[in-house]
Amino acid sequence: xxxxxxxxxxxxxxxxxxxxxxxxxxxxxxxxxxxxxxxxxxxxxxxxxxxxxxxxxxxxxxxxxxxxxxxxxxxxxxxxxxxxxxxxxxxxxxxxxxxxxxxxxxxxxxxxxxxxxxxxxxxxxxxxxxxxxxxxxxxxxxxx
Amino acid sequence: xxxxxxxxxxxxxxxxxxxxxxxxxxxxxxxxxxxxxxxxxxxxxxxxxxxxxxxxxxxxxxxxxxxxxxxxxxxxxxxxxxxxxxxxxxxxxxxxxxxxxxxxxxxxxxxxxxxxxxxxxxxxxxxxxxxxxxxxxxxxxxxx
Amino acid sequence: xxxxxxxxxxxxxxxxxxxxxxxxxxxxxxxxxxxxxxxxxxxxxxxxxxxxxxxxxxxxxxxxxxxxxxxxxxxxxxxxxxxxxxxxxxxxxxxxxxxxxxxxxxxxxxxxxxxxxxxxxxxxxxxxxxxxxxxxxxxxxxxx
Amino acid sequence: xxxxxxxxxxxxxxxxxxxxxxxxxxxxxxxxxxxxxxxxxxxxxxxxxxxxxxxxxxxxxxxxxxxxxxxxxxxxxxxxxxxxxxxxxxxxxxxxxxxxxxxxxxxxxxxxxxxxxxxxxxxxxxxxxxxxxxxxxxxxxxxx
Numbered sequence: 302x303x304x305x306x307x308x309x310x311x312x313x314x315x316x317x318x319x320x321x322x323x324x325x326x327x328x329x330x331x332x333x334x335x336x337x338x339x340x341x342x343x344x345x346x347x348x349x350x351x352x353x354x355x356x357x358x359x360x361x362x363x364x365x366x367x368x369x370x371x372x373x374x375x376x377x378x379x380x381x382x383x384x385x386x387x388x389x390x391x392x393x394x395x396x397x398x399x400x401x402x403x404x405x406x407x408x409x410x411x412x413x414x415x416x417x418x419x420x421x422x423x424x425x426x427x428x429x430x431x432x433x434x435x436x437x438x439x440x441x442x443x444x445x
Numbered sequence: 446x447x448x449x450x451x452x453x454x455x456x457x458x459x460x461x462x463x464x465x466x467x468x469x470x471x472x473x474x475x476x477x478x479x480x481x482x483x484x485x486x487x488x489x490x491x492x493x494x495x496x497x498x499x500x501x502x503x504x505x506x507x508x509x510x511x512x513x514x515x516x517x518x519x520x521x522x523x524x525x526x527x528x529x530x531x532x533x534x535x536x537x538x539x540x541x542x543x544x545x546x547x548x549x550x551x552x553x554x555x556x557x558x559x560x561x562x563x564x565x566x567x568x569x570x571x572x573x574x575x576x577x578x579x580x581x582x583x584x585x586x587x588x589x
Numbered sequence: 590x591x592x593x594x595x596x597x598x599x600x601x602x603x604x605x606x607x608x609x610x611x612x613x614x615x616x617x618x619x620x621x622x623x624x625x626x627x628x629x630x631x632x633x634x635x636x637x638x639x640x641x642x643x644x645x646x647x648x649x650x651x652x653x654x655x656x657x658x659x660x661x662x663x664x665x666x667x668x669x670x671x672x673x674x675x676x677x678x679x680x681x682x683x684x685x686x687x688x689x690x691x692x693x694x695x696x697x698x699x700x701x702x703x704x705x706x707x708x709x710x711x712x713x714x715x716x717x718x719x720x721x722x723x724x725x726x727x728x729x730x731x732x733x
Numbered sequence: 734x735x736x737x738x739x740x741x742x743x744x745x746x747x748x749x750x751x752x753x754x755x756x757x758x759x760x761x762x763x764x765x766x767x768x769x770x771x772x773x774x775x776x777x778x779x780x781x782x783x784x785x786x787x788x789x790x791x792x793x794x795x796x797x798x799x800x801x802x803x804x805x806x807x808x809x810x811x812x813x814x815x816x817x818x819x820x821x822x823x824x825x826x827x828x829x830x831x832x833x834x835x836x837x838x839x840x841x842x843x844x845x846x847x848x849x850x851x852x853x854x855x856x857x858x859x860x861x862x863x864x865x866x867x868x869x870x871x872x873x874x875x876x877x
Contacts, residue, residue, distance in 0.1 A: 326498040327507040354470040363471040365516045369509025393537040541702045558685045614786040615795040642758040651759040653804045657797025681825040
């Protein structure tokens with residue numbers, strides 16, 4: 302049995318993490334799914350639904366919804382290490398390519414730094430494995 | 446009759462701007478409303494709906510949806526000056542206060558700079574008049 | 590005598606604020622000057638020096654030095670309200686126009702929100718009164 | 734002889750890249766050194782000098798100067814692929830740890846996306862190999 306790395310003590314079970322992800326009304330409506338979770342890293346899937354479309358020609362998914370997915374992925378990456386839900390302080394999103402309706406959308410969040418006051422996470426959202434956006438979020442991890 | 450300021454020539458009618466706002470499936474689902482529009486500035490309202498909630502206690506609206514609203518407001522502020530829909534290049538959101546379900550949510554977008562390649566807009570989202578977030582977005586205004 | 594607004598109690602004297610500004614070696618080298626200061630707002634001047642130039646043709650000031658000036662202005666706007674030096678958590682800068690060597694450079698920092706954990710400030714840097722960049726910074730205001 | 738990958742044609746020689754780096758007055762004053770360069774990636778060293786200090790106790794390097802270094806690293810990562818100097822459109826910096834005076838400071842810039850209009854680069858600045866900041870910059874790569 303491997304010795305856990307420093308900071309790798311399990312702060313939250315996958316069951317509880319999943320419950321936090323699927324319970325909020327918006328996450329339910331979006332149908333978010335936790336695909337992978339480990340200390341400081343999650344992968345979340347967002348299925349297609351027609352209401353996500355940004356334009357009348359149904360040609361691409363709204364960037365705001367990709368930002369929402371990115372925010373959630375960064376947030377949950379942080380939650381794996383702190384064990385409780387954390388508010389977003391700020392979020393920055395760079396759009397690289399449009400998200401087409403038939404793409405399989407996945408967001409991977411990785412913690413850059415766990416801090417006592419604030420934590421930083423990097424996120425990439427992919428569509429069929431191609432990078433669609435990169436994001437970086439700051440989350441409040443001060444104990445309340 | 447006042448002489449229009451430089452750059453103040455009407456590039457898009459309010460009717461066309463409204464059509465661009467209310468036609469996309471996501472905007473329709475959100476029920477976005479154009480409240481004010483002039484050269485370089487718009488005010489957009491996002492009504493409450495239960496699916497926007499971020500938590501099981503129904504205590505606040507999801508930050509991603511506020512970012513979506515902010516993105517739209519920045520985008521449409523830019524559209525008033527260029528006359529056509531523009532893609533978001535990057536977006537940065539600072540969350541100041543939680544958005545409660547009973548708040549009247551409004552986003553005001555103001556163009557900081559109209560550029561030939563890219564344009565910058567500032568946005569604030571208010572709830573019952575109180576500042577909930579500030580955002581800044583960069584939009585691609587290169588003529589295609 | 591007017592009743593001070595909530596949070597408007599003087600946390601730091603202009604003398605102490607000036608001392609904090611002019612003492613650090615980098616600020617000295619840059620020759621930063623405090624031109625105005627009130628609760629939540631400062632104006633800081635950065636004089637020209639040849640080492641600030643970004644290119645061989647001496648045509649413009651390096652963007653990094655404008656970001657430095659913006660960071661300082663945001664920081665000192667926050668200091669007016671908390672009374673002590675605060676570390677920058679993150680900084681975002683949008684460049685609007687190049688800074689020419691003969692321009693009078695001024696940065697105005699305004700606090701958007703004083704928070705217990707973090708505070709947000711907006712900054713604009715002008716050259717001869719024209720907006721050259723806008724920036725937004727997040728500063729750690731948790732009491733140590 | 735290997736077939737160059739698409740986009741991997743040498744757009745600029747290491748000699749010319751070095752000349753662009755060491756010629757500007759600010760870069761000279763900072764003593765910036767090009768340590769590594771390949772398509773889409775550079776490593777740049779910034780040596781210590783006393784004027785970079787942020788505080789009277791000489792305990793850490795000014796964040797603005799680290800942002801300057803990050804900006805240059807992102808910029809030069811982009812230059813490797815476009816072959817000419819490019820202006821910064823926006824820059825975002827997250828500070829993770831203070832930079833101590835005795836640390837060996839290195840910035841690594843990696844291009845996230847080469848675009849026809851704009852390009853995105855990620856940067857990390859390390860001190861003695863420890864991550865001090867992460868940054869992301871947007872650069873104008875429209876052909877003039």
